[in-house]
Ligand code: ARG
C-alpha cells in the first residue's frame with residue numbers, strides 16, 4: 001500500500017529528476033525532518049540588480065507563465081440568487097448584501113459582513129498523486145451584529161458538514177458564497193466557532209485582477225503551491241476573504257512521507273507515522289487571507305538562523321538538488337532584511353524566507369514570512385521587493401484593493417532604492433529613466449486604475465515615481481520620517497490613500513499633498529519629477 005502510493009506519486013511528478021529524488025527520499029528510512037542546517041556565507045549574492053527601466057519591469061510582468069491546470073469552472077447553480085459574476089467590479093453586478101460582501105471597490109463580494117475572524121485552524125490532508133485534499137477549517141470569530149445567518153467565501157470543493165459551536169448548521173452554496181444558518185442565532189459581541197469539513201480537488205480561479213495567471217491552489221510539475229492575491233485563497237479554505245479581516249493561523253498539512261510541506265510562520269511540529277508526515281505551521285501575527293500559503297514538494301529547507309539575537313529566523317526552501325546558483329541567489333536575504341530594518345525598524349514577524357519553485361513563474365509573491373519566487377525571479381531586487389512587502393502590504397495591509405499602489409508603488413520604490421545601492425548606480429538617474437518610460441507609455445494614474453491593471457506599470461512605477469517626487473520635494477530627512485511614520489501608524493492593521501495624504505499634510509504641508517495628488521490622480525504623467 002505504501003509502496004503503491006509511492007509509485008503513484010512518483011509517476012505523477014512530471015520532472016524526471018524530481019521523481020527520482022522523491023522516490024529516493026521516500027525509500028530512505030525514517031525521514032523525519034527535511035531540515036538542513038546550512039549557515040549562510042558572509043558574501044552577498046553575486047546576482048546583481050539592475051536599475052535600468054527596460055530590464056526591471058514590474059515583477060508581475062516579467063514573463064507569461066503557463067497554467068498547468070484548467071481555470072476553475074463555476075460552482076453548481078443553487079436556489080439562492082447568484083451574483084452574476086462574483087469577482088467583477090461593482091458596476092457590472094448588483095451590490096452584495098452585508099452577508100455576501102464588504103463592498104470592496106474591485107471585489108465587492110469578497111469578505112463577508114457581520115463578524116470578525118480571530119483565528120483560522122486549517123487541517124489539510126493532501127494526496128498529491130491526484131491533487132486532492134480532505135480538509136477541515138475551524139474558525140474562531142466574533143459576531144459584530146446579531147446574526148441569523150452569515151457567509152464564508154469558498155470556491156469549488158465539496159462541503160460535507162458545517163457546525164457552529166459544535167452544533168450542526170444548515171448551509172447552502174452559490175457562486176463562492178457559503179451561507180450558514182446556525183441552529184441558534186448569534187448575538188452581537190459573542191464569540192463563536194465554526195467548523196467546515198470539505199474535500200475535493202482545488203480548482204484555480206480566473207481573477208480579473210490577475211489576467212496573466214490563474215489564482216489559488218496550483219499543482220505544477222510535481223509541486224503544489226498557492227498564489228492567492230487577491231482572491232485565490234478561497235480555492236483551498238473557507239474564509240472572510242478580504243485583507244480588512246486579518247487573523248492568526250494554524251495550518252496543519254499531512255502529506256506522504258518524504259515530501260515537505262511549508263506554510264506561514266513557524267514550523268511548530270513535524271510528525272511522521274504510517275507513511276505520512278504532518279507539518280504544523282503557526283503564526284501568532286495577524287495575516288490577511290491572500291497571504292496564507294501552502295507549498296508541498298520535495299523541498300529542502302536551508303536554515304540560516306536568526307538575523308541577530310532575538311531577530312527573525314531566516315530560512316529558505318529550494319527543490320532538492322537545486323542548482324547551486326539558486327542557493328547563491330538567496331544569500332542576499334540577510335542583507336536585504338537588514339536594509340529594510342534600517343528604514344522601518346524591526347522586521348514585523350517571526351521568520352522570513354524564500355521558497356523557489358523549480359520552474360519559472362514570471363513573478364514573485366510576498367506570502368507572509370515565506371515569499372514564493374519562480375526560478376526566474378530570484379534576483380536581488382525582486383527579493384528586496386518581497387522582503388519590503390512584509391512591512392508594507394503584509395503588516396500594513398490595504399483596506400480596499402483599489403489602494404494597491406500603496407503596496408506596490410511604495411515597495412517598488414524601496415526595491416529601486418535597494419537596487420541602486422546594490423549596483424552602485426545613481427537613483428536620480430534611474431528614476432529619470434523610469435519617468436521617461438512612464439511618459440512614453442502614457443502610464444495612467446495609479447490611484448485611478450481598472451481592476452485588470454492592479455499589477456501593472458502605473459501601480460508599480462508611477463507609484464514609485466510618486467514617492468521619488470515627494471522625496472525631492474521634502475528632502476531626505478522629512479521623507480524618511482514620513483515613510484517610517486506611515487508604517488508605524490498602521491503596523492498590524494490597514495491603511496488607505498486618504499490616511500497617507502493626511503500624514504503628508506501633517507509632516508510636509510499642503511504643497512506636498514498637491515504634488516502627491518498630481519502623481520496619483522492626474523490622467524497624464526507629471527512633466528517633472
Ligand atoms: N504582489 C506581487 C508582487 O508585487 C505580485 C503578485 C501578482 N501575482 C498574483 N498571482 N497575484 O511581487
Ligand code: ZN
Nearest residue numbers: 385389408411
Ligand atoms: Zn509587490
